[in-house]
Each structure stands twice: as C-alpha cells, then as structure tokens.
Amino acid sequence: MSVPFTIGKLIDFFSSTGPQIPFGLSIWQASAALLTLFTVGAVANAGRSMLMRLAGQRIVARLRERMYGAALKQEVEFVEKGEGDVISRLSADTSIVGESVTQNLSDGLRAIVMSSVGLGAMIWVSPTLTMLMMAVVPPVSLGAVVYGRYIKKLSNQTQEAVGEMTKIATESLSALRTVQAFNAIPQEEARFHQKVTSVLTLARKEAIASGIFFGGTGWSGGTLVSRGEISVGDLTSLLLYTAYVGSGLQMLTSFFSSIMRGIGAGGRIFDILDRTPAIPHGQGEEVPANVQGIVRFEGVKFHYPTRKNVTILNGFDLEIKAGETVAIVGESGGGKSSIQSLLMRYYDPVDGRISFDDKDIREFSTTSWRNIIGFVPQDPVLFTGTIASNIAYGNPDATRGEIEAAAREANCEFVWGMPDGFDTEIGRLSLSGGQRQRLAIARALLKKPKILALDEATSALDATSERRVNDAIEKILRSRQITCLFIAHRLSTIARADRIVVLEGGKITETGTFRELVAHENSRFRALMAAQLNAAAGESLLGEREVHEEDDEAAEFETKDKA
Numbered sequence: 001m002s003v004p005f006t007i008g009k010l011i012d013f014f015s016s017t018g019p020q021i022p023f024g025l026s027i028w029q030a031s032a033a034l035l036t037l038f039t040v041g042a043v044a045n046a047g048r049s050m051l052m053r054l055a056g057q058r059i060v061a062r063l064r065e066r067m068y069g070a071a072l073k074q075e076v077e078f079v080e081k082g083e084g085d086v087i088s089r090l091s092a093d094t095s096i097v098g099e100s101v102t103q104n105l106s107d108g109l110r111a112i113v114m115s116s117v118g119l120g121a122m123i124w125v126s127p128t129l130t131m132l133m134m135a136v137v138p139p140v141s142l143g144a145v146v147y148g149r150y151i152k153k154l155s156n157q158t159q160e161a162v163g164e165m166t167k168i169a170t171e172s173l174s175a176l177r178t179v180q181a182f183n184a185i186p187q188e189e190a191r192f193h194q195k196v197t198s199v200l201t202l203a204r205k206e207a208i209a210s211g212i213f214f215g216g217t218g219w220s221g222g223t224l225v226s227r228g229e230i231s232v233g234d235l236t237s238l239l240l241y242t243a244y245v246g247s248g249l250q251m252l253t254s255f256f257s258s259i260m261r262g263i264g265a266g267g268r269i270f271d272i273l274d275r276t277p278a279i280p281h282g283q284g285e286e287v288p289a290n291v292q293g294i295v296r297f298e299g300v301k302f303h304y305p306t307r308k309n310v311t312i313l314n315g316f317d318l319e320i321k322a323g324e325t326v327a328i329v330g331e332s333g334g335g336k337s338s339i340q341s342l343l344m345r346y347y348d349p350v351d352g353r354i355s356f357d358d359k360d361i362r363e364f365s366t367t368s369w370r371n372i373i374g375f376v377p378q379d380p381v382l383f384t385g386t387i388a389s390n391i392a393y394g395n396p397d398a399t400r401g402e403i404e405a406a407a408r409e410a411n412c413e414f415v416w417g418m419p420d421g422f423d424t425e426i427g428r429l430s431l432s433g434g435q436r437q438r439l440a441i442a443r444a445l446l447k448k449p450k451i452l453a454l455d456e457a458t459s460a461l462d463a464t465s466e467r468r469v470n471d472a473i474e475k476i477l478r479s480r481q482i483t484c485l486f487i488a489h490r491l492s493t494i495a496r497a498d499r500i501v502v503l504e505g506g507k508i509t510e511t512g513t514f515r516e517l518v519a520h521e522n523s524r525f526r527a528l529m530a531a532q533l534n535a536a537a538g539e540s541l542l543g544e545r546e547v548h549e550e551d552d553e554a555a556e557f558e559t560k561d562k563a
C-alpha cells in the first residue's frame with residue numbers, strides 16, 4: 001500500500017514545484033526504499049499465493065479424509081440412499097470450501113485492505129479530490145459495466161474487420177499474377193483501403209471510449225495541480241490509490257459471491273461430518289472373549305426405513321444354539337437376507353430384539369460385534385488388489401500361512417494354479433461366481449468367527465463350481481464348532497443343516513430337520529423343495545447339471561419326490 005505514496009514522493013522530488021522527500025531521505029535512499037518495497041511486495045505475494053494454495057490443498061485433503069471416515073461410519077441406509085450425493089460432496093464441495101477459506105478469503109482480505117487503506121490514503125493526500133472521486137464511484141461503476149460491454153462489442157468487430165483485411169491481402173498477394181495481368185492494382189488498393197479504414201474507425205471508437213473514462217478524473221486533478229493545491233506526485237499517488245480502491249471493490253463483490261458458495265458447500269460437508277449415525281459406530285461394550293454363542297431373535301419386527309408400509313419381519317423368533325447350523329428357506333423376497341442384515345446390524349429391528357448369550361446385541365459396539373461374525377454375502381465383492389489382500393480384508397495383519405490355510409479350507413485351490421499365486425492382481429482376471437464365493441468364504445474364515453452368516457449364491461454356478469462351494473461349506477460346518485445361520489437355496493446345503501426353518505409372511509412357519517420336514521405331506525417345505533427340484537430337473541434335462549452323488553439325503557428326497 002505504500003508504493004503509490006513513495007512513487008508520488010519521488011515524482012515530486014523531480015518536479016520543481018513539489019516538496020522534498022520526507023524523512024530527510026536522499027534520492028538514492030528513496031529509490032532503494034522503493035526497490036526494497038517492490039522486492040518485499042513480490043516475495044510476500046509469491047509467499048501468499050504459495051502458502052494459501054498449500055493450506056487450501058491441506059484443508060481439502062483433511063476435509064476429504066474426515067468426511068470419508070464419517071460417511072463410512074454412517075448406517076448403510078443413509079449412504080446407499082444418497083451415495084452419489086456423498087461422492088459429490090467429497091469431491092466438489094470440499095474443493096469449494098478449500099478455495100473459499102484460503103484463496104477467496106485471502107483475496108477478500110486483500111480487497112478490504114486495498115479499498116480501506118487506499119481510501120484512507122486518498123483522503124490523506126487530498127480530501128477534495130477523494131470526495132470528487134467517491135462521488136463518481138457509483139456512476140463510474142455503472143459506466144464500467146456498460147463500457148465493458150461496449151468495449152467487448154467493439155473488440156469483436158475489430159477482430160472481424162482485421163480478419164477481412166488480412167483475407168483481402170492474402171488473396172491478392174497469392175494471386176499477384178492475375179492482379180497484375182488485369183492491371184487491377186488500383187482496384188485492390190481500394191478494397192484494402194476500405195477494410196483498413198473500418199479497422200481504424202473501430203480503433204478510434206475504442207480510444208475515445210477509454211479516453212473519456214480516464215480523462216474525467218485526470219482533468220479535475222489537473223486543475224488542482226495548476227492551482228497549486230496538489231503536487232504532481234500527490235496526484236499520481238492519488239490516481240494509483242484510486243486504482244487500488246477500484247480493483248479492491250471489484251474483488252470484494254466476487255469475494256462475497258465465492259464466500260457464499262463456500263458457506264453452502266461447507267454446510268453440505270458438515271451435514272455429514274456432524275451427523276450422528278442412526279446405528280452408533282464403535283460405541284458400546286466389547287463382546288466378551290468367553291462366549292457360548294447362542295443367537296436369539298426375539299419377536300423381531302422389521303420394515304425398511306424407506307418402505308414403512310411393507311412389513312418384512314413380523315414377530316420373528318429363532319434361537320440358534322452354540323455350534324448349531326440353521327438354514328433359512330423361503331420364497332424369494334421373503335426377507336431372508338434382511339435377517340442377516342439385522343444380524344450384521346446394518347439395520348436395527350423396529351421392535352423386539354436380537355440377543356447374543358442373552359445380551360441385546362445393540363449393547364455391543366458394532367465394531368466388536370461384527371468382529372466375531374464371518375459374513376459371506378450372496379454376491380461377494382472383491383476389491384482392487386491381490387488375492388491375498390482380498391482374503392485378508394478383515395485381518396490385514398494375517399500371515400501368508402494363515403491366508404493360505406483359510407484359502408485351502410475354502411477350497412480355493414485354483415489360486416495355486418494362477419501365474420502369481422496369491423499375489424495375482426484381482427483386476428487382471430475375471431473370476432467365476434464360484435471362485436468369488438470361495439474367496440469370500442476364505443475371507444470370512446480368516447476372521448476365526450464365532451458366528452458364520454452365509455447367504456448362498458442364487459446366481460447359477462456351473463456344476464463343478466457349485467460342488468466346490470458346497471464342499472467348502474460342508475467341510476467348515478463339520479470341522480468347526482461354529483454357530484451358523486445360512487440362507488440356503490440348494491438341497492445339498494439345506495440337507496446338511498442341523499435345523500431348517502421356513503420363513504413365510506415375516507415369521508417362521510415350519511421348523512425341523514430335513515427328514516422331519518420332508519415327512520410332512522403338505523408341508524410348505526415340501527412345496528418349496530418341489531419347486532426347486534422342478535427347476536433343477538429342467539436344468540439337468542438341458543444337460544447342465546450333474547447329480548451330486550454325495551447328496552445322499554437330498555438324492556433320496558429327489559427320488560421320492562420324482563416317484
């Protein structure tokens with residue numbers, strides 16, 4: 001802000017009328033001071049720009065990390081409902097806020113300092129001229145807008161005229177032989193003159209417009225100088241300060257609009273940062289190390305928050321004893337996966353409770369609770385990375401030996417045949433549905449879960465793959481003392497369960513072992529299985545399905561049913 005002042009004083013030193021340089025400085029000292037001012041100013045400006053940008057990027061980075069963390073801790077419903085929204089907040093809104101609190105804020109502060117200090121300096125130099133100039137601020141601002149548009153129009157027209165002029169010159173010079181052959185030189189000169197004149201006319205209009213704009217202030221200042229009321233140097237300082245104030249005011253208007261944008265974006269970010277998840281994340285008791293492992297659904301009622309009118313579970317009661325394997329069967333869309341979602345605490349029951357060793361699972365922290373469950377969803381997701389990192393998704397610290405053991409247990413022998421084995425990148429290969437499921441089983445097993453929640457794939461697996469998956473599940477159920485709740489679609493796995501429950505209308509309507517349920521002539525279970533068998537028979541007619549010889553009980557049922 002002191003540059004205009006110093007320049008003014010220097011000018012006065014050279015003009016005979018003006019006063020001497022203040023503070024008794026020599027001309028060299030004053031020049032050195034000005035040079036220092038410029039240097040310090042340039043360095044400060046570079047520093048400001050660099051530090052602000054850096055600060056902005058760091059703010060954006062931190063906001064993004066915190067917001068991502070906050071979004072990941074929300075209940076699934078919230079994120080799944082407006083997933084795109086979270087992502088746009090994560091990318092666009094964070095950038096806007098970062099820019100607002102650094103670049104815009106620094107520009108805004110600069111604009112405030114420039115206009116206020118500039119105005120103060122103007123008043124100090126000449127209150128009369130300042131008042132005159134301030135009086136013209138509103139009309140000048142209005143004039144600036146109109147002038148700006150006018151200049152833009154003029155400059156477009158000038159561009160066009162210059163274009164035409166160039167075209168004529170290029171055309172005639174490249175066809176010079178023809179021009180000369182027809183003695184058309186005067187003609188060409190006239191054509192060119194016409195275009196040059198129109199360019200000139202437009203340039204003159206532009207010159208007049210800017211002249212009027214800047215001339216007004218110059219004239220009134222000039223009269224004061226000639227009357228000895230203001231020195232040439234002071235007038236220069238004043239004009240420079242006016243420019244500072246002008247650009248400061250201009251910056252202020254854009255500052256306000258960007259700050260408003262920043263506030264809006266900030267609101268959207270803090271909506272998520274400050275949001276308390278409906279299912280609190282990581283708060284509550286730890287699941288004790290010595291547990292029996294009894295899971296009990298007690299009068300559970302449930303509907304999805306988005307579809308309150310559709311009751312999914314209506315008084316669902318089920319006890320799964322420690323180490324017991326319970327298979328849930330029922331029609332598609334009947335709510336089987338929803339039961340697992342409740343067990344995983346993606347949702348909480350609307351009424352009733354789910355308990356573990358007689359303690360409501362809502363009392364445990366979600367982190368601790370989910371830690372003891374091995375979850376294999378119907379359509380497992382594999383992440384970018386190696387096979388090993390995917391198996392170790394829930395246990396990043398697992399050793400290679402542990403990973404391989406889990407893979408072996410889940411019948412993932414295909415991994416050993418791959419070019420890079422466990423270090424094969426998932427992205428580069430397309431795995432079959434059965435292979436994905438087995439990897440997901442290995443991933444769940446590596447957690448050494450106390451409860452296994454398994455949603456059998458409904459998507460068609462080829463016969464070999466299906467058998468490999470089933471074998472893996474059977475092996476686990478046989479060898480591990482694990483409480484297991486699985487959603488079964490295939491006879492072979494259903495037959496292996498200790499107990500089967502039939503879900504109908506949001507309740508359990510039938511329960512028993514495979515033999516018990518099959519023995520009931522008109523049981524819902526028989527109907528369900530018959531429907532399954534029809535589908536299976538269709539498949540086998542098409543030669544796509546092999547009969548699993550080991551499925552003794554299932555095969556027995558199959559024979560009976562066919563008979």
Ligand SMILES: Nc1ncnc2c1ncn2[C@@H]1O[C@H](COP(=O)(O)OP(=O)(O)OP(=O)(O)O)[C@@H](O)[C@H]1O
Pocket residue numbers: 304306307312330331332333334335336337338339458
């Ligand atoms: N997030 C959700 N929001 C609202 N409704 C849902 C949601 N997820 C599932 N539903 C609905 O809840 C009902 C039960 O779905 P669920 O997936 O539990 O059935 P399922 O018995 O597992 O079916 P399938 O055997 O086909 O996998 C269905 O009508 C489904 O449309």
